[in-house]
Amino acid sequence: MKKSIAIGLLGIAAFAVSCGPKSMAVTGPKFSSAEHLAQGKTVFENSCNRCHKLPDPAKHDNQGWIKTLSRMAPKAKLTDEQHQMVYDYLISVNKK
Ligand code: HEC
Numbered sequence: 001m002k003k004s005i006a007i008g009l010l011g012i013a014a015f016a017v018s019c020g021p022k023s024m025a026v027t028g029p030k031f032s033s034a035e036h037l038a039q040g041k042t043v044f045e046n047s048c049n050r051c052h053k054l055p056d057p058a059k060h061d062n063q064g065w066i067k068t069l070s071r072m073a074p075k076a077k078l079t080d081e082q083h084q085m086v087y088d089y090l091i092s093v094n095k096k
Helices: 002-019 035-049 062-075 080-093
Strands: none
Touching: 035 080, 062 080
């Protein structure tokens, strides 16, 4: 009996975590390795030109890309990690 209650509680905890607020929101730089930046570039080039031309990374400064990407990443259906890598790539080349 005790055991099944524990399992039930675990289930509830797992449910709460998976449905909780997205804690991975991009609020600043995280990745800086060449590998991550290259991946960010690839995701950017493949995902961000479907609805409009590929934007110029210099269009926004580091703060501006946080805002724009938080609107565009869901449109491009990026995972949180891809969102972060694209952000880090953009601010590595926007020279701002
Ligand atoms: C599903 C379509 C779609 C995808 C995919 C998409 N965008 Fe957009 N984007 C739009 C639309 C529509 C607008 C114009 C309306 C607006 O600004 O919300 C826009 C506008 C923009 C702008 C100009 C507005 C601003 O804030 O500067 C930038 C920059 C931009 N997108 C960047 C991106 C990046 C980076 C990606 C890849 C992560 C991306 N977009 C993927 C639809 C898309």
